[in-house]
Amino acid sequence: MSFITRTPRAQGTIEASSTQTRASKLALAVGFVAFWVAVIAAYNAPATAYELSIYAATPDQFWAGIATAVVLGLLVAWFVAPENSLRSLAIALVVGSILAVAALPIIRGYFFLGAGDSLTHLGWMKDIATGVLNPLDFLYPGIHTSTVFIERVTGMSLERATQFLVLAYLLVYVTFVGLTVQLIAKTKYALLFGLLSGLLVLPINNISVHLMAHPSTEGIFFLPLVLYATFRYLTKPAKPFRIWRLPITPSAIVLALVLTAILLIHPQVTGNVILIFGSISFMQLAFRQLRSEHPLSQHRALFGHTIYLITIFLLWAPRNPRTTNTIDTLTNAILYGASSGSAIAQRGSTLTELGGSLPELFFKLFLISLVFGILSAMIMLLSLGRKFAGEYPVGDAIVKYITLSMVPLFGMFLLFSILQGSTQRFRYIGFVMVLLTILGAVMLSWGFDWLSQRTTGTRVLRAGVVIAFVFMLPLSTMTIFSSPFIYQPTQQVTEATFNGYETAFEYQDPSIPFTGIHSGPSRYVHAIYGSPFTNEEEIVPGAKAEVPNAGFAVGNLTTYYSSDRYIIYSDSTEQRELDLYEGLRYPAAGFAALETTPRIDQVHSNGEVRVYLLHPNTAPNVTENSTVTT
Structure with a gap:
């Protein structure tokens, strides 16, 4: 009788699963069709003149298709089983859809994007391509040499090659935010939370961080790869091999290469990475001296890579007058003072005259960032209170690393905010938002996992997550590019x-x-x-x-x-x-x-x-x- 009573339930479960699979396949089919209809619609509407708003100039069919693809992709990603292969297709659909928005200048045939600093960087790229400028004599040749490489390999113009380069860095950012969150959180939905949080692209503020050829922005986009390589090196022991009698692991070599790469992309971003590495090294030293039994003390030491990063930074950066000029400016500000907030006050006055306001602009640019800031504050406080040490020992240790790193980074932000009236502080906000994005996604992952274990209404939880990202993704996507929505023109050339x-x-x-x-x-x-x-x-x-x-x-x-x-x-x-x-x-x-x-x-x-x-x-x-x- 026991066997007889269980059979109908099993059969019902199989039928329900089969129905769900067919529905998911149909949803994905519609989603991918909508995606390609959107891309084709945008491609068939090339830009023929300057467009004040790339959003308004792009056909409505594109936005309808992308919206359909994103919603259907989110539903399938959250409502199929984590091990179901359809979930991977759903994630690919959502990621591809948001990246299609970021690729609109390419799809719609923009000649170049970036009417300010990017034009100057284009000139440097031409200097490198023609041999006028030696990359080794240049402060940050990373994106410039990469663009020249793309131009030589593909035959496209430098102006167009820069747009592909920026899109590649954005893809690196999204991918490694997801992988870093998965490495820290280690839950069934960690990668999904990480990728979706990465797609919000919270570091972009269109004040000092822009989606265009801009080395500091590309350095910020490269940061998640640095963090992933760092945390993997710290927490994933590997069998070493010997070079000159020194035990070396593949992850140690990869980390050294990644650190060299970010220095060539932008030294200022590298300086911030030094603050992170210094904080981690300090914490490791303190725990090894005071609490040798703590799991954090068992991690591989970061001292060698910290010394390596400081050394190559000191050998590379001071050779260029731009570095010394920045140091002199900051030193003069410390000694003699500087006006603070003048640029922001001027923008606030302009916004008021146009019928807008700084609170409105803050809402558009930083509302989602504020949400992730709150989530990050929660996870940092809970980690300091040892709430995750038992269930997530590795992830808890990494959260503590990031928490301590926030102290010097926040100090630098305050220094630039108080002493300089420029918008340099927003570079630090962009940099820190990478860390807050990762911490916020980990908090969402752990929180979702905790609630799932304590309630039977997981469908309601999943529906809530879908609704949240259906709200957040469009809002963040509307600020990827500068536009009249945030009182700025599109940077099309x-x-x-x-x-x-x-x-x-x-x-x-x-x-x-x-x-x-x-x-x-x-x-x-x-x-x-x-x-x-x-x-x-x-x-x-x-x-x-x-x-x-x-x-x-x-x-x-x-x-x-x-x-x-x-x-x-x-x-x-x-x-x-x-x-x-x-x-x-x-x-x-x-x-x-x-x-x-x-x-x-x-x-x-x-x-x-x-x-x-x-x-x-x-x-x-x-x-x-x-x-x-x-």
């Missing part, structure tokens, strides 16, 4: 814009300086001619000059200047000032005055870049042979 500046520089009268609206054309000088900081004014006089707001607004530039000037600006500049900032700094009347004011003549236009030649009223004669021609 069109080929016509690039060519327009190149033509203007080529046919300039070298006796007449340039001036730009909002900013001078110095970034394009770097991108076109390389990055000769010492003589950029010799190549393009007035490269850093900008048109004064007041004179532009009332249309009296001919009385403001005492000598001839080229006024150059792009369509992206006009859209930004008029459509995004509503003429707050440079009103429409000023642009109209360029067409109607006597003694201001348009001398070049290719549809996206316009150049005007201004002759001041005080000048008795018009300078001859001073026009720019195509």
Whole structure:
């Protein structure tokens, strides 16, 4: 009778499982079709001119398809058994969908992305590609040499190769956030929590961390790989082999290579890694002296790698004047003080005039970061209270490592916040958000595991997690790129814009300086001619000059200047000032005055870049042979 009573239950379970499998397969099929429909829709709508918002310019079919793929992928990933192969496909669908959003500039054929620092880095890449700049004489040649390598192997332009490089670093970031969380948490859903948390890309704040060719950003994206290699080395003993009678393990060599790589990507990020390694080494030394029986004392020592990292940092970084200039700036700020928060206060004033506010911008940029900050604070406090030591001894030790590392990192953040009015502090926020993302995902994993063991309503828990990420993923995705949603223009550089500046520089009268609206054309000088900081004014006089707001607004530039000037600006500049900032700094009347004011003549236009030649009223004669021609 016992056998008879159990048979229907088993049969019912098999039927339910089979039904769930068929439903999951159907959901994944629909999800992948939606994904490819989305990608094809975006590909068939290439960018033909500058777009103020990449989100608004991308077809609605793309967003509908990506939303469908993400929701269906999340449902399957959370509701099939962890060992089911369909779960891997579901995870791939979600990861691929979010990465497709990040790849929109590639899919939609952007010529280049990054209208600020990235143009300067493009110039350095050209210098390396042509042999003008020796990578060994450069402070952070990592992404530059990698981009040149991609260009040489694929035959694509450097401008496009940078976009693939940035996407590759983002993939490294997401992958190793997931693997690091799995290494720490060791639960059935740890990898899933880690990958989904990585897809939120919380380090991006579009203030000092951007999804574009920007070495400090790529260094931050590389950090999870460094952390994974470090924690694996510490907690996964391996059989050593001998080199020059020294016992060496493969994980030790991998970690050394990874540390060398991050130094070449960006030394400032490496400096932060030194703080982490120093904290871990200090904790190991303290526990070995005071609590030798503690599991943490049994980990492999990090002293050797810490010394190695400090050594290569000191041998590499001080050779470049950029390092010494940064140190001098910080030292002067410590000795003489510096204004703090001026840049933020100015942005807050601008936001208020546009009808926004800093709290609103904080909500858009940092709400999810705040959630993960709270989760991280919870896990750090619980770890210090020894709540995880019994069930997760390895993970608890790593959480303690990260917790202690937060102390010097927070100190550096405070130092930059108090002493410098720049946005450097947001680089530290981006760096720390990598650690908080990992800790928050571990807390979610352990919390989910704890609740699953104490309740029968796991479906409700899973549904709650799906709903949470259905809310968080779109919000984070809307801030991957700068856009009017966060009161910034998309950093697109069109080929016509690039060519327009190149033509203007080529046919300039070298006796007449340039001036730009909002900013001078110095970034394009770097991108076109390389990055000769010492003589950029010799190549393009007035490269850093900008048109004064007041004179532009009332249309009296001919009385403001005492000598001839080229006024150059792009369509992206006009859209930004008029459509995004509503003429707050440079009103429409000023642009109209360029067409109607006597003694201001348009001398070049290719549809996206316009150049005007201004002759001041005080000048008795018009300078001859001073026009720019195509």
